[in-house]
Amino acid sequence: MASRLVVQTSEGSVRGRAEGAVRRWRSIPFAAPPVGKRRWRAPAPVTPWNGVRDATEFANASCQPRWGAGLSPGTLQPVSEDCLTLNVVAPAEPSDTPRPVLVFIHGGGYIVGTSALSLYSGVHLVERGDVVFVSMNYRLGPLGYLDLSSLATPERPIDSNLGLRDQVAALEWVQRNIAAFGGDPDNVTIFGESAGGNAVTSLMVTPSAHGLFHRAIAQSAPAHWAHDPEESERWARTYVDLLGGTPDSAARAIDTATPKELGKAMLALYRTVAKDVPGHFPLEPTIDGDFFPEWPAAAFRNGTANRVPLIIGANRRESSLFAWMPDALPTKPNRIEAMFEATDPKVRDRVIAAYPGYPGKAAARAIGSDVTFWHPSVEIAEAHSEYAPTFMYRYDFAPRLLGGIGLGATHAMEMIPVFGMGETGIGRTTTALGGRRGMRRVTHAMQDNWLAFGRRGRPLASWPGYNTGDRATMIFDAPPWVAFDPHAERRKAWAGYESHHRRGGTAPGEPAIRA
Template identity: 30%
Template sequence: MRVHIFTPRFEVTRWLVTAVVVTGLIAAVSPMARTEAAPTDTGSDPVVTVTGGPIRGLRSDGIVEYLGVPFAAPTTGENRFAPPQPAAPWTDPRPAITHSPQCPQASPMPLGMALQESSEDCLSIDIYVPQNAGDTALPVMVWLYGGAFVLGSNAQYDSPARLVREGKVIVAIPNYRVGPFGFLALPELAESTGGVAGTYGTLDQQAALRWIQDNATAFGGDPGNVTIFGESAGGMSVCTQLASPMARGLFHRAIIESGSCARSPLAPPSKDIAFQRSADYAASFGCHDPQTRLQCLRALPADRLTDSATTQLNSMAVTWSPVLDGVVVTAAPEQALAAGAAHGMPLIVGSNADEGATFIALLDYARATTPTATDYLHWTRELFGDNADQVLTRYPPADFVTPAKAKERVITDGFFACPALFTAEAARSGGAQVWQYRFNDAPLGHNPLLPGAFHAAEIPYVFSALMGVAIPLPPAADQLSRHIQQSWAQFAHTGDPVTAAFTAWPTTPGSTLEMGSDRITIGDSFARQHHCDLWSDIGHIG
């Protein structure tokens, strides 16, 4: 199926920035429709039987794809704001050659253009399997998508063909609920579910992981060798699963890309904070009375519930994220890691050199604004409160070419780089083995709108195609992509990411693998370059 997009005239700067962000393949943008290509391999369509019934896949690009396979029931009616329920079984082979709809979410595109259908019947999983897997049970890598917990779908990540084909791994990508659908938390919800509140998206992920445990062998996979990995909110999802006692035994290794477990605005809030945020959200729709507001919210159409500023990426502050409900998530991820939640587990933790560029593009340039020195001072004081003077002393606007560059560096260091370091430190103190990296490549060069190794810039190096579009990396960048894919695949196989290209990658504190298409080196100045001494004294960022 092809979607034809018509672009009426509107403010030119906003459109250009949005276009750059989309073509930059960042995780905070809804996917384009998948362009169906003719299968490149001959033979009958493969059929396997999974929980629920038989499914029929598609051979393409040297792998086999099984798309849109339901792992849970639709989340309508009483299943809205509730833990996922089993999918209804079927008898005849079910075509599994197209993605399911994405879970309900506001469109990030200009004028609200929808690039993918949304539905509450969205809890499906896409599975990518090597065509010639051999007789050895393969490791399974489960990707959890990003999007600030308000956006995202598995259709964005179509496809990981080269990682699957050459790495001899199975990649599975589940949908999970986002925004209020995934993270609404109210006392009456907790009372009706044994304390579960604001963790439905997290439970969706766990339901998918249990589905993998039950069905991996049907695809030639090893349920005893599962790696979870994700970027941005997907990285925080990995952190949340590490912190959840209900996820124990569902995975065995983890990769956290630009979504640190420590000091993040996406870190799980307390129940009291989440209850207040959700009560305010309900009241905005006229659902005020605690006795009836849950019924009131469940009666509203799904698209009405996404008509809220809280469901859009408008600032570095967030409303929706997994909640410390005491049942699904029992400790903040940083504290859980330090207490041994990942004891004995291999972890890869990393960040990108210019993370902040994405947010300047989305939150400033896409709104046809350029931060001034006054804007920068106001933003810093609003976001960091009592710590603002410390931040401004270390990042004075006079030290940067423009106030935008100062803001970009604060976001890079405070929201991503140092939290990645703190995550690695907490995990090591709790007995995990951690390899830390910094991604330094610039897939779009040093253009003025989205320069350098921006947030999510590494994703095109992990996947072969995104949003249904092949990724045309230049030769040196494509070689780096191969190195990353080889390392990630080896990590999934053995728990060790060190390859010939990434040799001498140590697990010692303070060491990072510096990834670039021009050079790959081991660095020891990460904390100093990103002013992590400053950020270590700030308990919560954002």
């Protein structure tokens, strides 16, 4: 076993460690540290090293608010601009054939998150599915998702879409190296949740990512997240003002600011944008005409998105998790009304009528959930199903405790069964008042479908494909079941809705989702 813990990559040898039935390697660099002159630049190749690099412990998380890098109560991971690393988990037993590869992209609103979180270990997926699992860090916050390229000068070049470029670089590393860990570079599935789900749909419309993966799973993806260069330029100027810089000193201001100063100014900009345009954030991919060339809705509708099999879906009560963050989603009547200012009043009235009880709390939260997660996912599923196998789901399972505290099947709860964490502390807490047997059933259903999809490009036979005819949707509950066109009235009501995120998806007046 000891000899199988040292693996030769194209950049140098790494030593992992054995943990029961798996082998694990942590914090392998996939790009050069983006520090100094490499701050604000696309990821550069790793400098090869001599000898054997220790890969038994996690290194740094991406720069973020300190609370975001919490691994467990009282434990914080170090944060640094030197963060471009990935992790690999593989079965301990050798295989005569290459294993499917699952690559996970964490969420956190492009503000917080780390691949070191125990929830994302991937060990249970590897043990159950005989696969190789990869997770990555990428640049977050202003260093990764605030497009400051409009501030570039001949002396100080600045690139766009840095976090997305980091993800592409990680996938290129997988193509170069995963065979050495027993994985199949010709059978790579990317999957992610929340902002990680947006990363998945964004990578599907990123030309340089084509060919680097072969299936995709987008969980609770705000798939409409993107903004145009004009917005980026306006926010860049505001950001420099918040840093205390001037137009003449902009490049110097963003170069000399510490990560803490950059983060503080980013949170101020974030709050301003979220209040002014509900549901819109400055930390999103930018349509730069080059690396990320077109609006995601347009790419999926015209077939220029990567035509790989896709699973996409959302949770039944996404927004209840965000009740304590009033600016996160448009879940209050005043923010919902502001959200509709850019669209036809008839569409506004039709949408509101589809949510009985509005402006009550439950109806308002349902609107916030649907406009952020469910509605964009339906739009992507409908468009992509014209070109490639597409499978849609909704996660409904909610143990009694989650229902009792008002969360239900809220945002990120499906991560517990997907990663097989029902018997860990977090899983046992959520089922403390009952539902443990249901959790096991949902875990088996989700993992078996995710693994089957990763192995052959389609889930189990009990899950029919999505199309614009019957709109079959797998409902993950205990037991799982298939619904046809769930919430049809809501789906039809959103036709024609225009927002800051929907540009390029449809012509004015053209229904975004077919009735």
